[in-house]
Amino acid sequence: MRYDVATRWSVFLATRERGRRVREDIEQELRGVAPGGNLVISFAGVEGITVSFGDECIAKLIVGRAAGDFVDRGLLMEGMNEDVRETMEAVLARRKVSAIALGSSGAPEVIGETGWMSSTLAAALELHSFGAADLAGRLHISPQAANNRLKMLVASGAVARELVVPDGGGKEFSYAIVIPAYA
Amino acid sequence: MTLKPQKTITVSIPPRLADTDLHDAMVECDGAPCQVRIMAGSLQFVTPLALCRLRALVDHAALHAQTVVFDPPVLTEASNYLSRMNFYEDLDKSVEVSRTPPTLTRADRRDRLIELQRIQTIEHVEFFMDRAWRVVQPHFASQPLAKACVSALGAATENVIDHAQAQSGALVAAQLYERIGLDLAVVDLGLGIPATLRANAAFSHLSDLEALGKALEDGVTCTGLEGRGAGLCELVTNAQRAGNSTLVIQSGDARISLASFNGQSQVSCTTAAQPIRGTWISLRLQPSR
Numbered sequence: 001m002r003y004d005v006a007t008r009w010s011v012f013l014a015t016r017e018r019g020r021r022v023r024e025d026i027e028q029e030l031r032g033v034a035p036g037g038n039l040v041i042s043f044a045g046v047e048g049i050t051v052s053f054g055d056e057c058i059a060k061l062i063v064g065r066a067a068g069d070f071v072d073r074g075l076l077m078e079g080m081n082e083d084v085r086e087t088m089e090a091v092l093a094r095r096k097v098s099a100i101a102l103g104s105s106g107a108p109e110v111i112g113e114t115g116w117m118s119s120t121l122a123a124a125l126e127l128h129s130f131g132a133a134d135l136a137g138r139l140h141i142s143p144q145a146a147n148n149r150l151k152m153l154v155a156s157g158a159v160a161r162e163l164v165v166p167d168g169g170g171k172e173f174s175y176a177i178v179i180p181a182y183a
Numbered sequence: 184m185t186l187k188p189q190k191t192i193t194v195s196i197p198p199r200l201a202d203t204d205l206h207d208a209m210v211e212c213d214g215a216p217c218q219v220r221i222m223a224g225s226l227q228f229v230t231p232l233a234l235c236r237l238r239a240l241v242d243h244a245a246l247h248a249q250t251v252v253f254d255p256p257v258l259t260e261a262s263n264y265l266s267r268m269n270f271y272e273d274l275d276k277s278v279e280v281s282r283t284p285p286t287l288t289r290a291d292r293r294d295r296l297i298e299l300q301r302i303q304t305i306e307h308v309e310f311f312m313d314r315a316w317r318v319v320q321p322h323f324a325s326q327p328l329a330k331a332c333v334s335a336l337g338a339a340t341e342n343v344i345d346h347a348q349a350q351s352g353a354l355v356a357a358q359l360y361e362r363i364g365l366d367l368a369v370v371d372l373g374l375g376i377p378a379t380l381r382a383n384a385a386f387s388h389l390s391d392l393e394a395l396g397k398a399l400e401d402g403v404t405c406t407g408l409e410g411r412g413a414g415l416c417e418l419v420t421n422a423q424r425a426g427n428s429t430l431v432i433q434s435g436d437a438r439i440s441l442a443s444f445n446g447q448s449q450v451s452c453t454t455a456a457q458p459i460r461g462t463w464i465s466l467r468l469q470p471s472r
Contacts, residue, residue: 012312014337015344018305047316048330050337051413052345059410083330094402095410 001037003029006045013049019056026061027070035072036160038178040102044079054091062097062112066155074178075157077111078102085111098156106181108158120149121158129176150175190216192248196237198227205240206457209372212247219244219251226256229264231356232368232465238270238299239370242351243460245275254281263287268356269298293317295359297367302340303352311355312337315367318359323470328425332365332468335421338414339369339464342376345414346405349373349461364426364469372461376415376434379405391435392454399432399439418464423448427469434462 003026005013013022026041033039041058058077065071077099080088085101092099092112100108100121108125110117123138124130136146153175154161160178165171177183194208212219221241229237244251253274256262265271266284274280297314301307315336316329323329343353353371360366377394380386383405386394397403399419404412415432422428423443430441436458440451 010306010309010313012309012316012333012337014308014312015305015341017344018309048312048333048337050334050341051417052338052341055410055413063410081330082327083334086327087334091410091413094413 001029001033001039003039003041004045005041005043011045011047013046013053013057015050016052016056019053019060022053023057023061026057027064030070030073030075033070033073035162036176036178038074038076038157038160038180038183040180041075041077042079043077043081043084046079046084047081048083049087051087051091051094054087055094058088058099059091059095059097062092062099062155062157063095065157066097066151071154071161073160074183076100076102076108076179088112098152100156100158100179102179102181106179108179108182110156112156113152116149117152117156120153121156124153124159124175124177125179125182127177128182129174131172131174135175190214191218191220192216193220193222194240194244196221196223196226198225200226200229200233200236205236206459208240209243209460212244214247216248217250219248220254221251222254224254224257226261227258229256229261230368231268231358231366232370232463234265234268234270234299234356235354235368235370236463238354239351239372241274241278242354243372245277246350249277251275251278252281253278255284259285267292267298268296272299273301294321297355297357299354299356301352302343302355302369302371305344307352308337308340308344311340315357318357319365319470322359322364323425328470331421332425332470335418335425335466336367338418338421339367339466342414342462343369343371343373346374346376346379363467365467367466367468369464370461371463375459375461376432377437378435381405383407390437390454391458392437392439392452395432395434395437395439396452422466422468425468425470429465429467431465432462433459433464435459 096113098112098117101111132146136143153159159175164174192211271284316333319332320329349371355369357367376398377391380394401416402412422430427444436455438453442449
């Protein structure tokens with residue numbers, strides 16, 4: 001599914017109140033996305049945003065995902081011009097979170113707090129559908145470190161998380177890439 | 184029964200409008216006079232900031248007095264400028280203009296002027312950013328720099344919606360001059376930045392000047408919430424990024440001027456003899472080429 005910000009709202013977006021309204025509208029759309037699906041927020045045609053808008057709208061969506069909201073479906077961004085992207089990078093970095101921007105070819109890129117996120121995303125793209133142990137093995141890191149990275153990867157919107165009950169009982173999470181060109 | 188004497192206040196506007204003139208006039212208006220007479224006949228020099236301040240005074244007087252009489256500038260250029268910048272539009276019904284403002288043949292100046300606008304809603308901020316974009320975009324060498332300018336203007340105005348609690352919102356006006364570049368003003372008569380920041384106990388001890396300086400730092404907020412406190416920092420950084428600029432922010436008795444020329448920055452912090460109401464922002468920006 002695609003959410004076109006410029007068509008629904010405005011080509012310039014400012015204030016926290018506007019950010020809150022757009023975020024709540026996006027959350028409403030996310031409720032209609034099936035588990036394992038994705039919502040692509042298109043900023044095509046948006047000329048500029050302020051930090052306040054970006055923080056209240058996108059950063060809070062990502063923070064919400066980190067707290068467990070809509071984690072069984074994907075959330076991605078595309079069509080950002082240089083200015084919007086720069087503001088978005090600043091907004092996400094201030095909150096120490098990341099999001100995924102799709103390029104014109106559909107290739108994903110981590111924006112915001114990057115660090116080890118890019119290599120983790122690359123590993124997740126190769127694995128496609130996986131558990132925490134798979135990621136730990138691929139990246140040669142401890143299971144605990146893999147879980148920490150997965151928490152941020154899920155929050156970024158690139159990966160959906162699903163609770164599964166293994167044959168032997170208990171519970172664990174499985175992860176799947178939900179980026180359109182790679183899903 | 185005793186009748187209170189009817190009080191009339193006369194405010195004489197000098198050829199160039201000064202902060203102290205406005206402060207004294209506004210304090211007098213607070214006393215709920217019967218009539219306020221604003222005598223602007225001598226006014227000769229009107230910048231976007233002076234335009235916004237003068238209209239703010241008229242609006243403030245209209246909130247407190249039963250009637251307001253505005254005497255327009257005698258000088259044709261000043262009088263025409265007020266008309267061209269829509270100074271007389273949407274005046275409160277209690278305001279009487281003592282001489283009929285000039286009727287102008289209005290040329291399309293959308294690429295040079297942003298006429299006086301009131302900012303009270305989100306839509307006003309976004310419309311203003313769109314108007315500013317049309318003014319600045321042709322004059323910048325690159326679109327990102329033009330966008331930085333518009334982002335600065337957005338940050339300057341959205342604070343009014345998010346924080347100022349100004350009864351009449353904010354007034355904005357801008358003009359692009361050949362020689363000095365963009366001259367823009369944002370004036371509100373709300374709480375003011377120092378008073379807003381001091382609502383946070385961590386900053387309650389700060390003077391106006393200290394609070395205003397603190398508020399310009401990234402992450403400093405009256406709310407104490409994570410992710411907040413970026414707006415004024417965004418204004419400063421984008422103004423400096425967009426080109427050679429002079430940004431002046433006045434609030435309470437604090438006045439901070441941030442000049443940036445060819446990558447060199449200079450900051451001047453002063454305490455005024457008289458505090459001002461709300462927050463007044465003036466930005467002069469010579470686009471980078």
